[in-house]
Amino acid sequence: MSTRAGIVVTGTEVLSGWIADRNGPWVSQRLLELGVDVAHLTVCGDRPDDLRAQLDFLSTQGVDLIVTTGGLGPTADDLTVATVAEFTSRPLARDPEMAHTIESVIRSWRRYSTVDELPSSTIAAIEKQALIPQGAEAIPPTGTAPGVAVPAGEARPAVLVLPGPPRELQSMWPTALTTDTVTTALRDRVPATLETLRAYGLSEPDLAASLVDAETTVAGFHALEVTTCMRGGELEISTQFAANDASAYDALASFLLERHSDRIYSTDGRAVDDLLIERLADRTIVTAESCTGGLVAARLTDRPGSSAYMLGGVVSYSNDVKTGAIGVPADMIAEHGAVSEEVAVAMADGVAARLHADVAVSTTGIAGPGGAVPGKPVGTVCIGVAVAGRDTFAVTRQFPGDRQQVRELTVAAALHLVVDTLGFD
Structure with missing residues (x-):
């Protein structure tokens, strides 16, 4: 015990x-x-x-x-x-x-x-x-x-x-x-192992349904202590077990990977930050942020040694800064709006060129509580990714929650988008 x-x-x-x-x-x-x-x-x-x-x-x-x-x-x-x-x-x-x-x-x-x-x-x-x-x-x-x-x-x-x-x-x-x-x-403790799977885009109800099925499918499931935590759009699945129950955990991990292989991005506890650093290899990265106000850059510089890959970033909150600091055409903003895939692409290209980086990520959106316009409700965010030698692209996402939650979800989405993009190398 x-x-x-x-x-x-x-x-x-x-x-x-x-x-x-x-x-x-x-x-x-x-x-x-x-x-x-x-x-x-x-x-x-x-x-x-x-x-x-x-x-x-x-x-x-x-x-x-x-x-x-x-x-x-x-x-x-x-x-x-x-x-x-x-x-x-x-x-x-x-x-x-x-x-x-x-x-x-x-x-x-x-x-x-x-x-x-x-x-x-x-x-x-x-x-x-x-x-x-x-x-x-x-x-x-x-x-x-x-x-x-x-x-x-x-x-x-x-x-x-x-x-x-x-x-x-x-x-x-x-x-x-x-x-x-x-x-x-x-002195009488029983050594235990803690393993963590990390998923992005997997909801807690979907995981809960899978765990219910695992109870009757995975041998030794009841010897495992499974806890889940949703943070910033990511679902952390932590399992604690005794050494002699390792086979039960392996079976559970295989079961969940079979069900959610497109959502589980880490089987060894590593965070998306670790994968991003690994996939950057010798490349450098920069940011251009509007709605996130520098939160993506802060995440990229959280770790010691981040100067090896993170060159810097621009918080281009106003349209004037988007135009003057990173070269987003003013007529593009006027035509498509600051929250648009076109502007997100131009932000990523502009900051990559100005700061001489191999990779760039941009964010522009409506974090709320105000700012909504027809067709673009609060929570609308566009994220752009530029990688040297490839076509720059952007995606639009719709996030729920208050201002803080929208910004947190945007940061997570931006990091995952970069990781997924670099994963195609």
């Missing part, structure tokens, strides 16, 4: 929606990679009673490990360690070595000398963060806040307390995994 874990993300700023939770999904993914079954992921505010309620709940759910994130700073609302100490019935005690470590970090950051008297507020902050539940393992800080690993007790799971800033948490994670507390909690 797999080890089970629960995650509690603390922070009123996350609960209120002021910032997005980056820690919960990251920790969940790391645990899944270790073969740990993540049973619950919860968010609560910076209130001891609410955190205690989450800890109490998870302790009744048969989890072997609880991971908390946040609430480890020097301020009054950073009460995670104290709450966990109470939950585990372990009194807090000053850790002299940890106090010295935190002081050294603060001195190095603020350029205090070793003999400078620290402000009383700083000393108080150090003392607060150096309080560790008795018998727990202190994890050296990657900021100023140490982590804490509290061993399991009778009828109570182990608790791993990590900092809130994502950089600090992620830096601390490898060390946290080596603590006796965590290794003991994870």
Whole structure:
């Protein structure tokens, strides 16, 4: 039986929606990679009673490990360690070595000398963060806040307390995994494999119908844990399974490929960005964007080393910029409209010529909520692709949703169109 874990993300700023939770999904993914079954992921505010309620709940759910994130700073609302100490019935005690470590970090950051008297507020902050539940393992800080690993007790799971800033948490994670507390909690886990298929243009209802058929067709289907997620027009099909159920997964993957070979574009988890880079080979690419406002260029430059293939782009939002910056004829815009395949082709050709690139992609559309004209409702988008040595072409798509969704769907469509085009080499 797999080890089970629960995650509690603390922070009123996350609960209120002021910032997005980056820690919960990251920790969940790391645990899944270790073969740990993540049973619950919860968010609560910076209130001891609410955190205690989450800890109490998870302790009744048969989890072997609880991971908390946040609430480890020097301020009054950073009460995670104290709450966990109470939950585990372990009194807090000053850790002299940890106090010295935190002081050294603060001195190095603020350029205090070793003999400078620290402000009383700083000393108080150090003392607060150096309080560790008795018998727990202190994890050296990657900021100023140490982590804490509290061993399991009778009828109570182990608790791993990590900092809130994502950089600090992620830096601390490898060390946290080596603590006796965590290794003991994870020692009985059953190694699991996570495989991902990616599809474009496949709807969730169509996939659901195929999975219903697979239940009675694929031997061992019920040993597989299949989850699906639709994002930006792409459908991610993730399957987790034990090593001895690999044949069942292979059968399921073959079944889905037979049903949807024209939609499934990746069988090894690679994203469309990976395929685009691979198919570009030694060629360069540029963008000309209107409705997407630079989002395609941002996607192309997300990865380190993107300067090897991405030369640049032009956000030609206004007609004047389309004409002046990338040479789209003004009379073409007047005749066909800015949202037209003719203009999309001219944008792609123009930016490729101006920036001396081998490949260019353009977008022009009506993202809404206004801007619709007869025959071109909100969501109408034209995408152009130019490849050196070939005829430039454009396609028209109609996307649903609000402004943000139309733009996201346009970016995905543009990348897939380039990948498909280059796939004909």
